[in-house]
Amino acid sequence: MRALSFAEYGPANVLEVADVPEPHAGPGHIRVAVRASGLTPADCLLRSGRLRDMTPLRLPHVLGVDAAGVVDEVGAGVTGVRPGDEVFGIVDLAELGGANAEYAVLAAWALKPDALSWEQAGGAAANVETATRVLDRLEVGAGTTLLIEGAAGGVGTVAVQLAVACGATVIGTASARNHEFVAGLGAIPATYGQGLGERVAALAPNGVDAVLDCAGSGSLPDLVDLTAGPERVVTIADLGAAKYGVHLSRSAGPGADRQAVDGLAAAAVLAQQSRFTVPVAAAFTIEDAAQAHRLSETGHARGKIVLTL
Known part of the structure; x- marks a missing residue:
């Protein structure tokens, strides 16, 4: 079968569409024609080699x-x-891959709602699991004021929509050009960068209960100052989180959090209720994956x- 792989660490041009053996569904798993x-x-981090010490891979x-x-093996x-x-759905996350291929074995899944296109559904599961995992850790619910x-x-x-669906007030940082987009998802938009504390204080006079850092832009010290302490901040992107006392949430490997695969079915229900969608930044064929990786790295x-396959 065709699969997106790399045989050496490096920039996006090390990617290739290779012919690899088809996987098959073992106990508790299913296989899909992707x-x-x-x-x-x-x-991108795995391909570049930046994570090779933390998560070594067997290449290719x-x-x-x-x-x-579409399910073809159970x-x-x-x-x-x-x-x-x-x-x-998602693969066994301990494997760190396998889904960018003609066939993929899934370890957790939900029925695809009609409200999501193939492209939206194809990009949903990992972000839903991540967002659900962090929102659960931060105990986000009705009455919570969450900064993302x-x-x-x-x-x-995804996190904006799931938090809003459970009754939280969400402030979402983004560049000015994305404020209308973020507001359309249900968040109160704010510009990131210097002066964020003052802007957040104006939007949330009673303070912020919790923070999710999805950017990894070096803002953790400022984000910690907005809450009751570092335990109320979780990052999924800043590998230096420990020096600020902030938890780096991971789904696999040493120190990983409990996977929140229950979020997949919950998101599917919300999608059918028109309360959840998956904004697709761009869709590329697997043959154009290097271009996709370069866009991600911006x-x-x-x-x-x-x-797409």
Whole structure:
């Protein structure tokens, strides 16, 4: 089968569409014929080698952790899904990849809602799991005032909607050109950067209860100052979080948080209720994946970058 892989660490041009053996669904898993799959910033970090000490890979490595497609194999012990069903989901996250391919084995999934296109569903699962995991850790619920740093990105756009759906007030930082977009998701937009504390104070006179940092832009000291302490801040993007006493949330590897795969079905329900969508920044064919990786590395993609098969 065709799969997006790299045999050496490096820039986006090390990517290639290679012919690799098809995977098959083992116990508790399903296999899908992929229609679309997501690209995450972590994929770029893995490919570049920046994470090689933290998460060494066996090369060549097939990228991608989430996908949407049509079920064609059901492993032993799996119930509630059968061949022909349309689903979206994530791979075994300990594998760190495998979804940017013609066939992918999913470890967690939900039925694809009609309200989401293949591209939207293909880019949904990893961001939903991440956002749900962090919102659960921060105990975000009705009455919470949550600040999301980097609200226009893939995880940020999802986290805004999930937090609003559970009754939170959300302030989302973004560049001025993305304020209308962020407001359309349900957040109160604010410009990131110097003076953020004053701007947030004006928007939330009673203070901020929790912060999710999706940007990793070096703003953690300022974000901690906006809350009761570093324990009320979680980052998914700043690898230097520990020196500020901030938790870096990861879904796999040493010190990983509990995976929040229950969020997939919840997001599907919200989508059918027109309360959740997946903004797609751009969709590329798998053959144009290097261009997709370069766009991701700019840090300016508005929403999720998706690869189609």
